Amino acid sequence: MxxxxxxxxxxxxxxxxxxxxxxxxxxxxxxxxxxxxxxxxxxxxxxxxxxxxxxxxxxxxxxxxxxxxxxxxxxxxxxxxxxxxxxxxxxxxxxxxxxxxxxxxxxxxxxxxxxxxxxxxxxxxxxxxxxxxxxxxxxxxxxxxxxxxxxxxxxxxxxxxxxxxxxxxxxxxxxxxxxxxCDMINIKTKAEQTRDIEQLGLIKNNYIIHVASFDTMKGHLDLLQAYSKTERKMPLVLVGKGKLEADSKQLARQLGISDCVRFLGFQSNPYPLIASAALMVLTSKFEGFGYVIVEAQALSVPVISTDCPFGPRELLPAKNLIPVDDIDGLAMLIDQVINDRAQYVVPLNQQLxxxxxxxxxxxxxxxxxx
CATH class of the missing domain: 3.40.50.2000 (Glycogen Phosphorylase B;)
Structure with missing residues (x-):
């Protein structure tokens, strides 16, 4: 009924x-x-x-x-x-x-x-x-x-x-x-919509992506600091808007990585960008769930996350997690994934x-x- x-x-x-x-x-x-x-x-x-x-x-x-x-x-x-x-x-x-x-x-x-x-x-x-x-x-x-x-x-x-x-x-x-x-079919359909990432200065499977509103709990500043310590083989793409966007841009300049970081603002359909990424990173201080994790899984994109309370550890194995505030550890994990991406792809749980x-x-x- x-x-x-x-x-x-x-x-x-x-x-x-x-x-x-x-x-x-x-x-x-x-x-x-x-x-x-x-x-x-x-x-x-x-x-x-x-x-x-x-x-x-x-x-x-x-x-x-x-x-x-x-x-x-x-x-x-x-x-x-x-x-x-x-x-x-x-x-x-x-x-x-x-x-x-x-x-x-x-x-x-x-x-x-x-x-x-x-x-x-x-x-x-x-x-x-x-x-x-x-x-x-x-x-x-x-x-x-x-x-x-x-x-x-x-x-x-x-x-x-x-x-x-x-x-x-x-x-x-x-x-x-x-x-x-997680609507896998819808996500895959939207991911197939034409998006010329080359116009954004990006190359398919050759950038790291982070999708979140610019809020303290999302850890943008930690991500930028960690990224500055990586080998920086790929640019970092930040998708979202919010009150800390200006602070994040300023930190990127202070760290000398502005030329490697792309601020793309809010995207009503971020899935083509996610699907073409080499790696999805979540750096939250806390989460209830961690939606972008399952979205990356739906698109078979490697994904790593801070082991924040409370969602990511229920979605990812231990090797894909790093403690909150471990800047050096996050930098090392990013480099590890870039060098061996297949090991960090986690299938979507069909019960979702x-x-x-x-x-x-x-x-x-x-x-x-x-």
């Missing part, structure tokens, strides 16, 4: 969580379900597949402060937006059989929702995401997070992230681990294909309403 599936996001930005949502949404459409994506901002960096209904319920930019101790006025704002979402969903969509609330700010809002069948999807590890707040105001922060994540069942994108949740907050709700889906993951979410949601 067809189900009504609703995904809720802040916006359709081009990050891992949003890629997970669009991939899973397309899988549900193929399975014959009614699929809706609701956002609070009309920012759309990503295209949606046929059959996916797109909705925007604006929150009027009245809140989302960084403070984890919302005043009564701020709490009222959150409740107002949650009520606005509830009213819109019930009048325009009906009662969904499954609601997947993605990203912390959405989880916070939906803690006040009266809609049924809500599952919070955690894309990262809470102890890392809120490390500073937990240090500065531990009791206040824990109370707030227990409220947010105790409101609805939680699905975590890695077992490490789930254990982190339980360790931090206790058994405040039902939890499960469901990995992010979208229809498998889609069924797991439905099974978890069905179990909850019994």
């Amino acid at each position: 067809p189900a009504t599936i609703l995904f809720i996001l802040k916006a359709l930005e081009g990050r891992g969580a949003e890629r997970m949502v669009t991939t899973l949404a397309s899988a549900y459409v193929k399975m014959g379900h009614s699929v809706h994506i609701l956002c609070l901002e009309n920012t759309q960096d990503m295209s949606l597949g046929a059959g996916i209904h797109y909705h925007v319920v604006p929150y009027d930019k009245v809140f989302f402060p960084q403070d984890l101790a919302p005043s009564s006025t701020q709490s009222a704002d959150y409740r107002t937006v949650a009520q606005r979402i509830d009213n819109y969903v019930l009048s325009q969509i009906g009662t969904p059989d499954l609601i997947l609330a993605n990203i912390y700010k959405i989880n916070w809002i939906m803690a006040y929702s009266q809609l049924p069948n809500i599952v919070n999807v955690l894309h990262t590890a809470l102890s890392k995401q809120f490390q500073n707040q937990l240090s500065d105001a531990p009791i206040q922060t824990l109370k707030h997070l227990q409220m947010v994540y105790g409101a609805h069942p939680c699905s975590c994108v890695s077992e490490g992230a789930r254990k982190d949740l339980l360790s931090l907050l206790g058994a405040v709700t039902q939890t499960t681990t469901i990995y992010n889906p 294909l979208p229809h498998h993951i889609a069924k797991q979410y439905l099974a978890f949601g069905t179990k909850l309403v019994r």
